[in-house]
Amino acid sequence: MHLLTTSLLVWTICSASAWILLRIYRAKLQTANRTRRTDLLHKLGRNSDSQRLVGFFHPYCNAGGGGERVLWTAIAAIQRTEPDIVSVVYSGDTDVTKEDIISKVKARFDIALDPKALDFVFLNSRKVVEDSTWKYFTLLGQSLGSMYLAWEAMSKLIPDLYIDTMGYAFTFHVVTLLAGIPVGAYVHYPTISTNMLNRVKSRRKWHTNSDIISSSTFLSQCKLLYYRIFMYYYALSLRSAAFIMVNSSWTQNHVNAILQHSDLLLDTLHRMIPFKMLGGRYGSATSAQIVYPPCDTREISRFSLTGRERIILTWTKYFFTLTLRVILSRPEKDHPTQLRAFSRLLKDHPQYSDSEHSVKLVLIGGSRNPDDEARVQSLRSLAEELGIQAHIEFIVNAPYPTMLSWLARASIGLSTMVDEHFGINVVEFMAAGLIPVAHKSGGPLQDIVVPFNGQLTGYHADSVETFAEALHTALSLSSDEDIAMRQRARTWAVQRFSEAEFERSWNASQWKSFLPVTE
Template sequence: MNSPLLALWFLLFAPFLYAWRRIKQVRRQQRQNRTKLLDELGVTLADAHRKRVVGFFHPYCNAGGGGERVLWTAIEHMQRTERDVVCAVYSGDTDATKASIIEKVKARFDISLAPDSLAFVFLNSRHLVEDSTWPRFTLLGQSLGSMYMAWEAMGKLIPDLFIDTMGYAFTFHVVRWIGRVPIGAYVHYPTISTDMLARVRARQRWHTNADTISASRVLSLGKVLYYRIFMYHYSRSLRLASFVMVNSSWTKNHVDAILRHSDPLLDALHTLPPWSLLNWISPANADSPRDARIVYPPCDTREVAQFPLQGRERVILSLAQFRPEKDHAAQLHAFSILLDAHPEFKSSGASPIRLVLVGSSRNAEDAARVDSLRALATALDIADQVEFVLNAPFATVLHWLSRASVGLSTMVDEHFGINVVEFMAAGVIPVTHASGGPLNDIVVPFNGEPTGYHATTPESFAEALYSAFTLAPEQELAMRERARTWAVQRFSEEEFEKGWDASGWRTWLEAGS
């Protein structure tokens, strides 16, 4: 073989040979890794053979948002009902300890976790899925970064069942190749959707479609191609799961479409080398689900449902992480429009109203976003009636839910909206964006009567807020009662646990053992 051909062969196949040798080494180490984990939990050698390990991939498990409530409720349920199951959480929160995470879960969600059947596998590569790491081609970069995180995770522990609860479907290829265990998914929000593709095609400005892209026909065409390729591979990744749960009908419609997605041109290309190698590395899953199961997120409605419905303060409450898609800026603009149109609601007026924004700030990017929101409130001359409450413990969240009159949520295509359910159960009248879960699943008529308001623009949000604050006392009380009754009946922790068990995770756990 001449030198150029030998060099080409080396470039093409040496990485695969190295990876294969590394995978064999990782698999050989697993018995030792598993024994060490069980020993740290105090499991005796006599009991170790009965234990089954369920791995939860949730790099931001300490964030304190709605997705984390799903994670911890599922784990608490499994701890309570399955004595021989050990839950291992793959976390990137290397600045935290097991004890501090358990303590925060109790403070934020009032969920008590048993430390003797809960382990943490801390990963050092979480920066690879941070937005700031990938200022360009963010979806691709984060997906590749998640695959590296999965590689690190499998090197430290291969579970009997792997469940992704954050939306990193590209990890499934790595888990399938290295771990050879069943995979499950709880999808809060698809990584890419037909809506995102449609916005790029329409050259619509969005937080996922910058001005420089939407203003250029050439760049928009390039991004459409990029999204088309990404959608194809995202679909292939998601189909590697043996079961898929989703949090709302909006998410189900999108995920079902993704599970059935096909692209004849890309299908043909993947039969040719070098793309055909992908089919060998990560073959299709014969048990791939064709439909996702709706399992509404758990909402702790028991305590908040005891709050009195009358005597509420003139407070608009926002309850959401300070992420860009939550669109807190729209809330400030709507509040400013409301005050300009109705001076009686200003601090100097007869019936002043306050806007309180409660939410977690996860990192430096979120902190900078809060600073920009404070600056916007000052520029709009509403700062004296706006309050920011950051990283509040559960008791503080309950405090505001018991006092507020109206709850505000402005995210477009909110996949579900646990905060909206909490508003309703607490007797807080919801004003939400007319899309996603709040439109289709949550703020819906109960017994033919409304349970809240929908809006789409800052102007219409201002109008809805005005309507909520000017209801006649008997109408206001009736709406609060309807909203609470519906939320408590439909979105309880008990309903979530039933749906979680109906996913069939126990069957797949036994299959992977």
């Protein structure tokens, strides 16, 4: 009994000492920040008394992908509607300048940014959030690394509002503790989901659950425990946010489920440890709001709907937003299923193999390194094994005009990824005038390939057989039905997922209510 009392006393003293030291460090940090803030606003030629700073945590802001389009479109909207706000981007792109990034944003996305309402805090420790740094326990390693990166960010500049736009929810604790400001997020994809737990629990082999793990009861139970603990603290992180925006119904459903997630054992243990100080006074998120990402469909929506060739087109992640950085070999895109479905189509409907009705499958994407090259070669080998190589064409690292030309020629856009959180590639197919055939899950099912004015805009499938049948259905439409479906798909995509719609939803969200009021 005496030992227990002594242990509790020591623990209480250590906890109190740590809390006092944290408060002292926080006070010093915030004192130094007043000078940094004044210097920044003076550099931008702004009155420090009336300006507010919104910080965007986006370590890869110069990557040119779909997440970056969301970031820059949001900042451009703020610049147009909130003249007293300066956007500050926390970036790990230390090899470029502010001017370089602004120029690239204009060239890549055709988004013009005002340099007097934008600045960057360059972070030197981005390597700590790269998956290559954490060979094992990658989720945990990257999350801890993001907390370190957030510490570097706050030690350089504290904004009035912090918004994570890359999915680093564990940074919320650091920002709350050190800066004492409200935090929010735009979530593209949950770091961990109930689907991931269920796949480990059912010992289902997946690209996130290797054969070594799924074939072992002991390793599966260990990984399940790891995921349960991680999920618990991920939920705690999300609940510490003041607001959460998400990119689709699928992501919203998963984030809302995570926000409600609890674990009796971990709840009990958590009360025994002084983690309550992690909670911020602004943390109140109980649900997420959908703000669909902006898709630039202006150029491709002008392609003719007629004269299309019998080409089934597929590519990986964010064609227009990522251009030459699309990766043909990403395993979650499940390209082998595309090849097998196409093989089944030719087997069930031999007419597609003859010269008059010949159909071609074209796979477009990028190859970054030897590992990518090996995976692309495995797809070529599978095509040969299936005996369909004569009807397959691989377009690797194609220039932008070449990809545009394929979009203008093709008839069908194919996407087989399971639980695609949104599906910008599917939106781009539809805007370009292709008929989409997408997996019956995620964003393509719930948000994108949905009826427009009560009529179909494309097809869904969930197996090799159903994908083959959906492709046959799309290829068998009459001329009038074909044109009508292409037009519906285009109209829906352009109308629902435009930059203007994103800006309307962004401005209508509650993020501005957490900014300090200025006179």
